[in-house]
Amino acid sequence: MLQGSLVAIVTPMFEDGRLDIPSLNALIDFHIDQGTDGIVIVGTTGESPTVDFDEHCLLIKTAVSQVNGRVPVIAGTGANSTKEAIILTQKAKDLGADACLLVAPYYNKPTQEGLYQHFKAVADAVNIPQILYNVPGRTGCDITNDTTLRLAAHPNIVGIKDATGGIERGTDLLLRAPSDFAVYSGDDATALSLMLLGGKGAISVTANVAPKLMHEMCALAMAGNVVAAREINAKLFALHQKLFVEANPIPVKWVLAEMGLIKTGIRLPMVNLSAQYHDVLRSACAPAQIL
Numbered sequence: 001m002l003q004g005s006l007v008a009i010v011t012p013m014f015e016d017g018r019l020d021i022p023s024l025n026a027l028i029d030f031h032i033d034q035g036t037d038g039i040v041i042v043g044t045t046g047e048s049p050t051v052d053f054d055e056h057c058l059l060i061k062t063a064v065s066q067v068n069g070r071v072p073v074i075a076g077t078g079a080n081s082t083k084e085a086i087i088l089t090q091k092a093k094d095l096g097a098d099a100c101l102l103v104a105p106y107y108n109k110p111t112q113e114g115l116y117q118h119f120k121a122v123a124d125a126v127n128i129p130q131i132l133y134n135v136p137g138r139t140g141c142d143i144t145n146d147t148t149l150r151l152a153a154h155p156n157i158v159g160i161k162d163a164t165g166g167i168e169r170g171t172d173l174l175l176r177a178p179s180d181f182a183v184y185s186g187d188d189a190t191a192l193s194l195m196l197l198g199g200k201g202a203i204s205v206t207a208n209v210a211p212k213l214m215h216e217m218c219a220l221a222m223a224g225n226v227v228a229a230r231e232i233n234a235k236l237f238a239l240h241q242k243l244f245v246e247a248n249p250i251p252v253k254w255v256l257a258e259m260g261l262i263k264t265g266i267r268l269p270m271v272n273l274s275a276q277y278h279d280v281l282r283s284a285c286a287p288a289q290i291l
């Protein structure tokens with residue numbers, strides 16, 4: 001089972017928006033050196049909405065090659081078109097990804113039955129471990145716990161990234177889910193709480209800039225070491241909050257550029273972080289001793 005701190009890694013870009021593959025390779029090595037437990041490539045934080053199909057495949061291929069088996073690679077392959085999601089998921093499997101992360105179809109707002117049939121169709125079509133991704137604040141539709149549990153019966157659907165931040169909801173899912181179905185936090189601010197309740201880790205934005213601390217916090221939380229996990233989370237909590245002062249991944253890419261790990265490129269309609277938030281982010285980095 002995939003577990004621990006799974007970084008929702010950014011996609012480095014040059015200032016003109018071209019993919020910066022050398023920086024991605026260096027960033028992957030940085031994460032593995034710092035203890036990150038898995039690389040999630042081409043997710044929301046990786047600007048999946050604005051990379052084309054060929055770039056999407058190149059990013060997966062690059063991650064698999066650079067990781068070279070050292071940690072799992074989870075490829076974002078979700079789409080609001082079931083056909084497209086199947087194509088991307090099959091391509092990720094062909095390129096050597098260990099698992100896929102499938103966001104709920106966005107904008108078209110399917111019913112719960114539509115969500116079930118969508119994810120089932122992808123799982124039926126491609127034999128690779130698949131993690132559902134529920135982020136209703138971005139997609140405009142919510143995978144309910146009942147629908148999640150229906151899908152958990154499929155052998156290829158192994159877990160869910162729950163980015164709702166709802167602890168009551170997460171508790172209900174953990175109590176009812178099969179033992180081999182993993183619940184991952186997709187909300188850094190509540191990740192510690194979810195892991196202490198039985199979650200298997202976090203698919204994390206904060207891990208981009210504080211990979212060692214996120215790895216340690218996840219490991220301690222899943223081991224039941226509450227006091228030590230809380231101490232680390234306290235150092236990270238300002239980041240959990242302030243990395244969302246503007247839409248992800250704008251703030252996290254700014255911090256990474258300040259750290260000297262990537263260049264400042266980002267693709268429209270995203271733009272670089274507003275100047276009014278620079279000092280806010282610097283202050284948030286201080287407890288974790290990043291900048």
